[in-house]
Amino acid sequence: MSVLTRFIRVIRVPFTRVPFHWTTLLERIKRLPFTPLQLAIHIYAWQGLGVILYQLFTDQLSANPLQAMQQRMGRHALTLLVLSLACTPVANITGWREPLKRSRTLGLYAVMIAFLHVLIFLDLDNGLAWDSFAQTVVQKWYIIFGMLAFLMLLPLAMTSFDIWKVRLGRRWKHLHRIVYVIAPIVVLHYALSVKGDIFHLRGAIAVPLEYATAVLILLILRLPFIRRFFTALRGR
Numbered sequence: 001m002s003v004l005t006r007f008i009r010v011i012r013v014p015f016t017r018v019p020f021h022w023t024t025l026l027e028r029i030k031r032l033p034f035t036p037l038q039l040a041i042h043i044y045a046w047q048g049l050g051v052i053l054y055q056l057f058t059d060q061l062s063a064n065p066l067q068a069m070q071q072r073m074g075r076h077a078l079t080l081l082v083l084s085l086a087c088t089p090v091a092n093i094t095g096w097r098e099p100l101k102r103s104r105t106l107g108l109y110a111v112m113i114a115f116l117h118v119l120i121f122l123d124l125d126n127g128l129a130w131d132s133f134a135q136t137v138v139q140k141w142y143i144i145f146g147m148l149a150f151l152m153l154l155p156l157a158m159t160s161f162d163i164w165k166v167r168l169g170r171r172w173k174h175l176h177r178i179v180y181v182i183a184p185i186v187v188l189h190y191a192l193s194v195k196g197d198i199f200h201l202r203g204a205i206a207v208p209l210e211y212a213t214a215v216l217i218l219l220i221l222r223l224p225f226i227r228r229f230f231t232a233l234r235g236r
Helices: 003-011 022-030 036-057 065-094 098-125 130-139 141-158 162-168 170-176 179-193 206-221 224-235
Strands: none
Touching: 036 065, 036 098, 065 098, 065 179, 065 206, 065 224, 098 141, 141 170, 141 179, 162 170, 179 206, 206 224
């Protein structure tokens, strides 16, 4: 039986036989093979990619569709990365433990979209001309930061599965803490790539500053004394 069929059978409420009750609906949702949060994550990740592709094929991106698609995918990957960073603080503040289980999914989606972002730049934008690519990298710092962040993300994606947790032991957690460095680098990559001056607060820097603020807040919320504060607050 397909997942869609199971979803329809569980959700379907026979209005002609019994009156509708929210408790009945919630009980049916609990029996689904996935949680609402899982469903929301998958829908959000794929709809972002789907919208970009739809706008590409319907000529709704811009006069330079490759550049627009590359930029949109970069922002989508950054958003997914920020959401993965938010999972632990949300769990610490609310006591809701499920986000801790979904951080990996968000991170893997971020790496997947980032890979497409890089692929568009290397293949479609530069035609895999490595001489031209090397020259472009030397001339533009934001590309250096972007490639550095992407290369740092790859080992995290490859070791994100449970078997690597067992193999690496304590080193697994230390390795994955690199994401605290990667996120600011990605934000810096984005800030330097827009038309503006992030250091002098000029130009189109509003969105990069919003991402920078979000990352800063999420990193602060991960500090041990902040985490203990919210744990004690929940206990009251």
